[in-house]
Amino acid sequence: METIKVNTTQHVDIDYPVAGLGERIAARMIDFGMLIAVLFLVAFVISVATLPKGNLIFIGLLVLYGIVFVFYHLIFEIFFNGQSPGKKLMKIKVISLDGGQAGIGQYFIRWLFRLVDFWLTGQIGGLLCVTLSEHKQRIGDLVAGTTVIKTIGRTTLEQIAFVPETEEYVPVFTNVHLLSDQEAELIHEVLTTYYKTAHYELVYAMADKIKARLGVNLPAGMHELDFLNTILKDYNQVTSAAQ
Known part of the structure; x- marks a missing residue:
């Protein structure tokens, strides 16, 4: 099992098991699936909306969904200790390289660099970086000073x-x-x-x-x-x- 040694604020070196590429991809697919499920729910609500202001409902739901889609990962990682639902199910989480919980600024940088890791590079940038980097970090992790670890301990x-x-x-x-x-x-x-x-x-x-x-x-x-x-x-x- 690959690990990352981090020096905590108490100057103690701790080995953390690093999340592998497969686990990160699986977590991303779970999150994507949840967003698709929400999209279908929105489409269903729109299809049954028969009120006179149906167009307003249509626009409002689309705007709401767009906000959820864009800020999904940022919101969950900030408020759920570095875990989106997909990461939670895969038992992985984002931490700072000092071994503590990542700060809001670090989560924001990770989220911002999703543009580079996934959208601008056609999903390839992040995957290559995780594969080739020493601590399985995507570009956003390298810039933010974070990594993704397993929450299942190495000791039973x-x-x-x-x-x-x-x-x-x-x-x-x-x-x-x-x-x-x-x-x-x-x-x-x-x-x-x-x-x-x-x-x-x-x-x-x-x-x-x-x-x-x-x-x-x-x-x-x-x-x-x-x-x-x-x-x-x-x-x-x-x-x-x-x-």
Whole structure:
């Protein structure tokens, strides 16, 4: 699986799985299909409109559809965290290259460069750029400083479930017994959410709370995601041994 390494605002390098060309094409086709479905709905409404002002209805619906067609991707990406319906179904999303959520300006640049990626180049510009660029970016992504990643984590959820470690496993943080079952469950939920959505901000917040709770600092070379996974492993081991 191809990944992109981004340096977050906390100066932590995180590997994100990059969305492939096939997934991006499939998402685009889903979105296009939805727009076509809306067009048929508009045509149906127009065909059954028998009011005296039918021409006004016809013009109004066409204008409304034109607005939806033009701004479809921009609106969804801004208000739905980098995902259009097609991207949502394909489990991919737009992020900034710093690992965080893209800003409105970045979404706007991506949307503006759709003219170059798709319309002015007959759909070829964007496809070629995604195929040839290192991080699977279309021209709009390169200019906006964004890319498209998979929201399905590389690690399965079973790896962070409450399963005792092997007897040979030595806990790194020996005072994890100070945590409650509820706190351990919350860590599990944060990790589950991260592996589904790649929202690293939750990981930072949870890590800060656990560090304060246990009075520990991150060992050299360990970032927040590794820290929470280690805490959960340690908790599983310590609590299972105590039973």
